[in-house]
Every structure is written in C-alpha cells, then in structure tokens.
Amino acid sequence: MSNSRRTNPRLSITKAQLQDGIGAELFSLCQGITADGKLSKDEIVVLGLWLRENRDAPLPGIAFLSETLNQIIADGRVTREEHRELLEAIEKVLPPDARRDAKSARKAVEAKRKADAKATQDEQRKQELARQQRRWPEDEFDLMIAGVQFENRHQIIARWLCVGDRVRIAPEPDNPKDECAVAVTLTDGRKIGYVPRTDSEDVTGCLEDGGYYVATVKKILTGRSIPVPVIVIQFYRRDQFDDIRDLNPEPCLTDSSHHASASRPSDHRKPWWKVW
Numbered sequence: 001m002s003n004s005r006r007t008n009p010r011l012s013i014t015k016a017q018l019q020d021g022i023g024a025e026l027f028s029l030c031q032g033i034t035a036d037g038k039l040s041k042d043e044i045v046v047l048g049l050w051l052r053e054n055r056d057a058p059l060p061g062i063a064f065l066s067e068t069l070n071q072i073i074a075d076g077r078v079t080r081e082e083h084r085e086l087l088e089a090i091e092k093v094l095p096p097d098a099r100r101d102a103k104s105a106r107k108a109v110e111a112k113r114k115a116d117a118k119a120t121q122d123e124q125r126k127q128e129l130a131r132q133q134r135r136w137p138e139d140e141f142d143l144m145i146a147g148v149q150f151e152n153r154h155q156i157i158a159r160w161l162c163v164g165d166r167v168r169i170a171p172e173p174d175n176p177k178d179e180c181a182v183a184v185t186l187t188d189g190r191k192i193g194y195v196p197r198t199d200s201e202d203v204t205g206c207l208e209d210g211g212y213y214v215a216t217v218k219k220i221l222t223g224r225s226i227p228v229p230v231i232v233i234q235f236y237r238r239d240q241f242d243d244i245r246d247l248n249p250e251p252c253l254t255d256s257s258h259h260a261s262a263s264r265p266s267d268h269r270k271p272w273w274k275v276w
Contacts, residue, residue: 009060011092012099022057025050030090031098037105039083047090048073061093084110134243137234139206142218145184145193145229153192154226160186165217167231168250169195171204180204184215184231192229206235212249 017023029050033043051066068089072082084106091102148154161167168185175181182195182203195203206213214234221228235252236244 011061011064013059013061013093013095015095017059018095022054022059022062025054026059026061026093027095027098030094031102034087034090034094034098034102034105037087037102037107037109039087041078044069044073044078044086065089065093131243134240137214137236138211138240139202139235141195141199141203141233143196143199143231143233144221145231146196147193148228149226151191156186156190157192157220157227157229160190161192161217161220161227161229163217163219167192167215167217167229169203169207169213169215169233170253171207182207184229195233203233207252209235209252211238211252212236212241212244213252214244214247214249 013023013027018027029047033039033047047065048069051062051069054062055066068086072078072086078086087102087106091099091106094102148157166187168187168189170183170185172181172183173179178197178200180197180200180203182200183191184193184195185191194200213236216232218230218232221230236249241249
C-alpha cells in the first residue's frame with residue numbers, strides 16, 4: 001500500500017547542491033548575508049535580484065526565499081520583525097553547520113540590540129528622574145485661606161475663582177494685626193483673603209528668600225455658609241527657573257516691588273527694556 005502523504009521538500013542546500021554552480025552561489029550569498037547577524041537594504045536588493053535571475057533553477061530554497069521575500073516587500077517597507085523573518089528564512093536554506101553560525105550571529109545582534117534598548121530606556125528614566133528632582137519645590141504649603149468672610153471677598157470667590165486657578169500672594173509688613181501677614185489675591189489683584197497666621201511667618205520667610213512660587217487653588221470648600229478656597233503654594237529657588245519655566249512661576253516679590261508691579265502683569269523672563 002503506497003503512502004499518499006506529501007512531504008515538504010528539503011530547503012537546506014545539500015552537499016551535492018554545493019557542488020553545483022547555482023547551489024554554491026546561493027550558499028555563498030546566504031552565508032555572506034547572515035555573517036554579521038544583520039540585514040541591510042542593499043543585501044535585500046542583491047538577494048532579490050539574484051533570486052529573480054535564478055528563479056527557474058531546481059532548488060527548493062530559491063522558491064522558498066522568493067515567496068518569503070515577495071511577501072515581505074509587498075507593502076514597500078521592511079519592519080524589524082520582517083528583517084528577522086527573512087534572516088530566519090535564509091538560515092533554513094543554509095546547511096546545518098552554517099545555519100548554526102548564522103543563528104548565533106543573529107541572536108548576538110538581537111541580544112545587543114535588546115541590551116542597548118534597555119540601557120537607553122534606563123538612561124532616559126534616569127534623566128527624567130533627575131529632571132523631576134530639579135523641579136521639586138524647596139517648600140510647599142497646603143492651606144485654607146483665612147479672612148474670606150470680610151469685605152465681600154466670598155462674593156469674588158464665588159463668582160471668579162475655580163479649582164485649578166492660579167492666585168498670587170503678597171506680604172503686608174505694615175499690617176497692624178500681623179507683621180508677617182500675606183495677602184492672597186486673584187491674578188488681577190483683587191484680594192480674597194490671607195495666608196493663615198499659623199503659616200504666615202513661614203510663607204513670609206520663603207518670600208524673603210527670593211526665587212519663585214506657584215500658588216494654585218486645590219479645592220473650594222462649600223459646606224459652610226461661604227466658599228473657602230484651599231490653596232497649595234510651592235516655592236522654588238532662583239536656580240530652578242529653567243527647569244520650571246513651563247509652570248510660569250511668579251517671582252517672590254517684596255512688599256515694595258509688589259506695589260510697583262501690581263498695576264501690570266509681571267514678566268520676570270524678559271529684560272525691562274523688552275517688557276515696557
């Protein structure tokens with residue numbers, strides 16, 4: 001009883017085929033391409049031209065490589081995965097000893113590429129961490145604005161202030177109730193309250209240190225009869241400006257400089273002759 005099962009033809013070049021001119025050419029071409037474990041565009045072009053010129057030769061490896069290559073280049077581009085697929089296809093055509101060498105070269109390249117990618121990723125993470133550390137504030141205060149019940153400030157808050165808005169702070173050293181008083185205002189200068197007395201001395205000290213700050217509305221408490229904003233104030237050193245430029249920080253103004261600049265938006269990033 002005959003066996004009707006069809007077996008796939010042997011793809012690798014045999015010893016007998018190595019003695020033939022076409023077989024020897026294909027072996028030399030495939031061995032040269034796989035020697036460094038990589039596949040260049042020029043090598044793909046050379047392989048395609050050779051396969052086209054010898055498409056009628058009776059070597060199973062030629063038909064196999066032609067079909068593989070045509071599928072890969074059908075869309076006009078060759079991805080990294082397709083580079084690997086073509087290299088693996090070429091390896092199947094090589095004799096066992098040469099195939100082992102080709103696989104070793106490819107895997108060495110892949111291992112190096114993977115290690116390089118990891119090293120690059122680690123370096124990027126390291127740089128990002130360093131960048132984030134340079135952006136860390138020197139001091140930070142999370143506080144509830146005091147005095148919102150006076151002078152109809154709660155009406156300003158209810159109408160004009162939202163979570164996420166920026167606010168400004170300004171020391172009031174002549175305040176009769178607290179020489180360390182720090183007013184909180186909208187960006188247009190309208191006062192909405194004060195830094196609580198429990199924090200005012202520390203906040204004043206940070207302002208006197210110079211540098212920059214960012215004050216943002218964290219939330220607005222509405223459970224009481226009037227809305228009470230909670231703000232976060234972050235202070236930064238002068239030498240951090242380049243790293244926090246995107247935050248548009250406010251300069252830590254003294255009382256005198258605050259009054260001098262209250263009538264116009266501050267722009268500490270430009271020389272005075274470009275601001276006016």
